[in-house]
Amino acid sequence: MTTRSTIKLADGRELNYYDAAPGAGREAYADRRRLPARPPAAQLRYDALRDEWVAVAAARQGRPLLPSTQHCPLCPTTDDNPTEIPAPSYEVAVFENRFPSFGGTIADGAVDDPLSPRRPATGRCEVVCFTPDHDASFARLEPARVRVVLDALADRVSCLSDMDDVEYLFCFENRGEEIGVTLHHPHGQIYGYPFVPPVAAQLLNAARSHRERTGANLFAEVLAAERAEGTRVVASNDRWTAFVPVAARWPFEVHLYPHERFADLAELPDDYRDAFGEVYLDVLRRFDCLFGSPLPYISGWYQAPVRADRDLAHTHLRLFSIRRAPSKLKYLAGSESAMGAFVNDVAPEEAARLLREAE
Amino acid sequence: MTTRSTIKLADGRELNYYDAAPGAGREAYADRRRLPARPPAAQLRYDALRDEWVAVAAARQGRPLLPSTQHCPLCPTTDDNPTEIPAPSYEVAVFENRFPSFGGTIADGAVDDPLSPRRPATGRCEVVCFTPDHDASFARLEPARVRVVLDALADRVSCLSDMDDVEYLFCFENRGEEIGVTLHHPHGQIYGYPFVPPVAAQLLNAARSHRERTGANLFAEVLAAERAEGTRVVASNDRWTAFVPVAARWPFEVHLYPHERFADLAELPDDYRDAFGEVYLDVLRRFDCLFGSPLPYISGWYQAPVRADRDLAHTHLRLFSIRRAPSKLKYLAGSESAMGAFVNDVAPEEAARLLREAE
Numbered sequence: 001m002t003t004r005s006t007i008k009l010a011d012g013r014e015l016n017y018y019d020a021a022p023g024a025g026r027e028a029y030a031d032r033r034r035l036p037a038r039p040p041a042a043q044l045r046y047d048a049l050r051d052e053w054v055a056v057a058a059a060r061q062g063r064p065l066l067p068s069t070q071h072c073p074l075c076p077t078t079d080d081n082p083t084e085i086p087a088p089s090y091e092v093a094v095f096e097n098r099f100p101s102f103g104g105t106i107a108d109g110a111v112d113d114p115l116s117p118r119r120p121a122t123g124r125c126e127v128v129c130f131t132p133d134h135d136a137s138f139a140r141l142e143p144a145r146v147r148v149v150l151d152a153l154a155d156r157v158s159c160l161s162d163m164d165d166v167e168y169l170f171c172f173e174n175r176g177e178e179i180g181v182t183l184h185h186p187h188g189q190i191y192g193y194p195f196v197p198p199v200a201a202q203l204l205n206a207a208r209s210h211r212e213r214t215g216a217n218l219f220a221e222v223l224a225a226e227r228a229e230g231t232r233v234v235a236s237n238d239r240w241t242a243f244v245p246v247a248a249r250w251p252f253e254v255h256l257y258p259h260e261r262f263a264d265l266a267e268l269p270d271d272y273r274d275a276f277g278e279v280y281l282d283v284l285r286r287f288d289c290l291f292g293s294p295l296p297y298i299s300g301w302y303q304a305p306v307r308a309d310r311d312l313a314h315t316h317l318r319l320f321s322i323r324r325a326p327s328k329l330k331y332l333a334g335s336e337s338a339m340g341a342f343v344n345d346v347a348p349e350e351a352a353r354l355l356r357e358a359e
Numbered sequence: 360m361t362t363r364s365t366i367k368l369a370d371g372r373e374l375n376y377y378d379a380a381p382g383a384g385r386e387a388y389a390d391r392r393r394l395p396a397r398p399p400a401a402q403l404r405y406d407a408l409r410d411e412w413v414a415v416a417a418a419r420q421g422r423p424l425l426p427s428t429q430h431c432p433l434c435p436t437t438d439d440n441p442t443e444i445p446a447p448s449y450e451v452a453v454f455e456n457r458f459p460s461f462g463g464t465i466a467d468g469a470v471d472d473p474l475s476p477r478r479p480a481t482g483r484c485e486v487v488c489f490t491p492d493h494d495a496s497f498a499r500l501e502p503a504r505v506r507v508v509l510d511a512l513a514d515r516v517s518c519l520s521d522m523d524d525v526e527y528l529f530c531f532e533n534r535g536e537e538i539g540v541t542l543h544h545p546h547g548q549i550y551g552y553p554f555v556p557p558v559a560a561q562l563l564n565a566a567r568s569h570r571e572r573t574g575a576n577l578f579a580e581v582l583a584a585e586r587a588e589g590t591r592v593v594a595s596n597d598r599w600t601a602f603v604p605v606a607a608r609w610p611f612e613v614h615l616y617p618h619e620r621f622a623d624l625a626e627l628p629d630d631y632r633d634a635f636g637e638v639y640l641d642v643l644r645r646f647d648c649l650f651g652s653p654l655p656y657i658s659g660w661y662q663a664p665v666r667a668d669r670d671l672a673h674t675h676l677r678l679f680s681i682r683r684a685p686s687k688l689k690y691l692a693g694s695e696s697a698m699g700a701f702v703n704d705v706a707p708e709e710a711a712r713l714l715r716e717a718e
Contacts, residue, residue: 042702045605045606045707046606047604047605047606047608048565048569048577048581049561049562049565049566049577049578049581050558050561050562050565051561051564051565051568052606052699052700052701053606053700054606054607054608054701054702054703055700055701055702055703056606056607056703056705056706056707057702057703057704058704058705058706058709101694101702113584113605115580115581115584115605116584116605116606170693170694170697170698172693172694172697173693174692174693179690179691179692179696180688180689180690180691180692181692189693191693191694191698191700193698193700197694197698197699197700198698198699198700199409199697199698199699200698202408202409202410202699203408203409205410206407206408206409206410207408209410210407218407218408219408221474222407222408222474225472225474225475245406246404246406246472246474246475247404247405247406247411247412247413247415247475248413248415249406249413298692298693298696298697300693300697300698318697320696329539330539331538331539332538332539332691332696333533333538333539333540333657334529334531334532334533334548334550334657334659335460335529335531335550335556337538337657337679337691338529338531338558338657338659338677339529339550339552339556339557339558339559339659340411340556340557340558340561341411341412341414341550341552341556341557342411342413342414343401343413343414343416343460344413344414344415344416345416345417346415346417347415347417348404348415350417
């Protein structure tokens with residue numbers, strides 16, 4: 001039974017500890033740092049030509065870049081290194097990002113330009129530390145710890161869904177310098193967007209059209225088709241299936257679906273939470289075996305928006321790497337970055353075979 | 360008056376020379392290489408959950424990676440280095456890509472899976488060599504050469520628009536290893552997609568809604584607003600204006616609009632073609648001055664689709680860099696790559712100021 005204990009950091013940000021059992025007493029440790037006031041919030045700007053919002057977060061330019069272990073802000077606090085986490089140890093710790101893209105100190109007002117309205121980038125950004133061990137990786141966590149991480153994410157989704165200006169919660173992990181990770185300590189993030197982000201909206205639009213046309217849930221049909229076809233399945237147990245999607249955009253991309261539909265992580269029942277680690281850890285370890293070195297990856301949960309399409313979404317995780325060969329990366333060049341048209345150099349069936357054979 | 364002369368390469372691909380004056384006689388040089396048969400075409404796969412097509416181009420894995428000057432396939436042919444261009448010199452040369460993402464040898468048929476139909480990736484991919492000088496860059500071309508490049512692109516758009524399976528033509532340049540360029544020789548590309556790619560479709564959808572709502576052209580209104588506001592304008596003359604868009608996604612991003620609306624490059628009249636180089640070269644040189652080293656960039660033309668929305672599109676160029684500071688790149692991590700929600704760490708007004716001051 002995962003328990004939560006909450007404190008405030010020196011600059012007023014919230015920190016939540018999640019532990020497998022109550023009584024760890026972490027809330028007894030106060031943050032004794034002198035921190036500067038939090039930077040002003042970012043600004044949301046409307047791109048009329050793409051009908052999308054872009055966050056302009058100039059204050060983030062100053063954030064730390066790959067500090068050494070001695071100065072890692074995600075390690076437990078020691079006498080020599082007072083960190084974001086005041087306790088001398090923790091299991092999973094989640095705190096408000098000091099350099100948020102969304103949320104923080106809301107200062108400047110809205111600009112009512114008809115073509116390009118702007119407003120403060122409300123919302124919430126949190127950092128999720130998976131382990132106090134600076135040199136660990138998610139792939140090497142114990143299944144019991146994965147369960148605490150999942151419980152922590154589910155609880156954050158539940159808590160942050162109550163915030164007025166959070167419309168979509170995205171829990172994700174960036175891993176590897178190749179994709180721009182600025183802190184090596186194993187951690188994920190939660191972005192609470194004040195809008196439904198474009199890719200989530202796209203999936204839900206497709207699912208809505210499909211339901212109107214056929215009455216069926218598109219996510220469920222995709223999952224059933226991949227399980228029936230089998231050639232792209234990488235790993236599974238009786239509650240989760242991991243497969244390379246038929247139209248994968250990335251050289252190594254795996255989608256991990258629960259066999260029943262849940263709108264978000266908070267809805268995942270105990271048996272699904274317990275069964276998740278087995279399949280996800282298996283896939284992550286295969287990723288790292290593929291080329292004999294830790295694979296840079298992005299992994300994230302696609303859920304229902306907080307206040308819409310709750311009956312449409314089928315929560316699932318998507319994991320992908322930009323590495324396409326031991327010494328080659330997949331770059332998003334003109335076709336992908338400028339036109340959104342993806343060219344994948346690795347056939348999904350071949351990627352699935354390589355992942356199944358990676359041990 | 361730019362002229363075109365055409366030959367076939369050894370494996371049947373077309374090569375077009377573009378010269379500022381007739382009589383260069385380049386078509387006299389035959390391709391004497393023994394080339395293997397062209398690889399089979401890629402496959403288009405439908406991603407039902409995003410309602411988009413993805414190209415799977417496994418044959419591209421084998422393409423050359425940063426060959427030395429001695430073996431550059433884009434240099435003019437010499438005795439020691441028979442290249443893609445048989446002539447001993449050229450001004451601008453455009454040829455079919457040997458490793459195309461779209462088009463080539465169409466072999467395997469369609470798969471009628473209702474959830475994920477697949478079909479051969481028809482279309483056309485061409486490579487555009489801007490200069491025979493391996494060590495040059497677009498920024499250092501003479502204005503007269505820029506005019507020949509623009510004429511060549513306009514002619515390719517005109518020619519390729521006649522192909523049945525080309526629905527959208529994207530002319531672009533990737534520059535810099537940081538964005539995955541595999542050949543250093545200054546060159547661009549043309550992708551003839553057999554569908555309208557997602558970002559182009561998005562712009563046109565926004566413009567269509569805007570016209571239905573207001574009767575006005577959204578592109579023209581955006582251009583007028585940026586010219587009136589002025590704070591984000593980087594360079595201009597009496598026919599073109601270059602500005603950082605109000606909701607820029609990238610740390611350094613410039614959009615370059617002609618002052619009148621043309622559906623595609625083929626429609627650009629002489630005076631606009633002549634006036635383009637002055638503004639574009641100015642912006643490119645500012646890019647390279649920004650951090651004292653050549654800036655990696657993607658630059659591409661947004662046009663009307665070949666057979667749709669001809670009255671809606673306003674051809675323009677978009678140029679952006681992923682470099683956000685001398686030693687920092689903007690990576691597309693979780694929010695951008697997985698959710699499509701961009702966070703820009705550089706305020707557009709600040710980017711415009713830095714570019715105006717870069718000399």
